[in-house]
Amino acid sequence: MKPLPFIEINPRLCARCGTCVHDCLAGILFFPERSSSEADSVSSLPEFCEGGAERCFQCQHCLAVCPTGALSFAGKRPEDSFPIGKLPEPELVRNLLRQRRSIRDYRRENVSAEIMRELRNVMDFVPTGCNDHRLRFTWSSDVKVTDSFRERVSSWLQERELTGTLPASLARFAAFIPALKSGKDIFFRNAPHFVAISVPPEAKDAHIDPFIAASQLEILASAFGLGTCWAGMATDLFNGSDELYEKLNIPDGFVLKIVLLFGIPAVHYARVPQPEPCVHQELET
Numbered sequence: 001m002k003p004l005p006f007i008e009i010n011p012r013l014c015a016r017c018g019t020c021v022h023d024c025l026a027g028i029l030f031f032p033e034r035s036s037s038e039a040d041s042v043s044s045l046p047e048f049c050e051g052g053a054e055r056c057f058q059c060q061h062c063l064a065v066c067p068t069g070a071l072s073f074a075g076k077r078p079e080d081s082f083p084i085g086k087l088p089e090p091e092l093v094r095n096l097l098r099q100r101r102s103i104r105d106y107r108r109e110n111v112s113a114e115i116m117r118e119l120r121n122v123m124d125f126v127p128t129g130c131n132d133h134r135l136r137f138t139w140s141s142d143v144k145v146t147d148s149f150r151e152r153v154s155s156w157l158q159e160r161e162l163t164g165t166l167p168a169s170l171a172r173f174a175a176f177i178p179a180l181k182s183g184k185d186i187f188f189r190n191a192p193h194f195v196a197i198s199v200p201p202e203a204k205d206a207h208i209d210p211f212i213a214a215s216q217l218e219i220l221a222s223a224f225g226l227g228t229c230w231a232g233m234a235t236d237l238f239n240g241s242d243e244l245y246e247k248l249n250i251p252d253g254f255v256l257k258i259v260l261l262f263g264i265p266a267v268h269y270a271r272v273p274q275p276e277p278c279v280h281q282e283l284e285t
């Protein structure tokens with residue numbers, strides 16, 4: 001039998017049911033042909049095909065799907081996986097999606113370390129193109145850290161405008177200077193926290209993965225009673241200013257895609273808005 005790179009199968013637990021073979025996206029698991037002498041003996045374990053290691057997406061579906069917990073993947077054992085838990089009723093998910101709002105008014109208070117941990121941990125599970133998973137989350141977990149960004153952004157913008165050195169890509173933000181001067185937090189919306197999501201530009205779906213992550217983070221945060229707001233303007237500002245970008249400490253090889261603000265909301269919405277409906281179009285044969 002060929003060794004199975006990454007994958008270890010416990011022969012005592014494996015039911016030879018082929019569920020892992022069937023579910024493998026890359027099709028790299030197979031049952032070897034049995035010779036007539038073997039035919040009556042216990043059937044063989046799944047094997048890994050030639051070149052399979054290179055084609056493996058490392059999605060771990062084989063580990064996840066095995067009904068008897070016989071398969072370990074790169075040292076990750078089935079008994080260490082999160083158990084399959086209860087899911088919310090569709091009505092609750094629908095409420096969450098409808099009732100999520102962009103929050104622009106927050107309590108000046110840090111979110112608990114426990115909720116912060118939950119938010120971080122679930123980010124390991126977001127889908128990425130080709131299962132790339134090289135997302136990087138840069139957190140501002142303390143309101144004082146976020147304050148330092150608020151101040152830096154505001155003073156940088158004012159100084160650049162004053163000296164006529166505001167990059168053309170950011171020229172539209174000059175209009176916000178009077179509001180910033182009057183204490184209005186245009187870019188960070190008084191949020192106590194933010195997370196900056198970056199990705200290597202060569203990741204297959206670098207243009208999408210961070211947005212999926214932000215969207216899932218937003219939904220999870222809402223379920224914890226937190227408010228969020230996508231900070232597209234702050235993202236543009238960071239990307240248009242080397243000095244501001246540097247403060248984010250994003251390593252070389254990663255590009256910033258989106259900043260998401262979050263914290264405990266200080267506003268309560270009594271009802272749901274009535275957005276213009278999207279267009280849904282039906283295909284025909």
Ligand SMILES: Cc1cc2nc3c(=O)[nH]c(=O)nc-3n(C[C@H](O)[C@H](O)[C@H](O)COP(=O)(O)O)c2cc1C
Nearest residue numbers: 100101102103104186187189229230231232233234
């Ligand atoms: C990619 C993206 C960027 C956004 N950037 C900002 C922003 O910079 N500032 C802001 O206040 N809201 C921002 N928003 C929030 C939208 O403007 C918001 O969705 C819209 O006002 C509708 O409100 P709702 O999210 O409560 O339905 C952004 C949303 C998205 C999806």
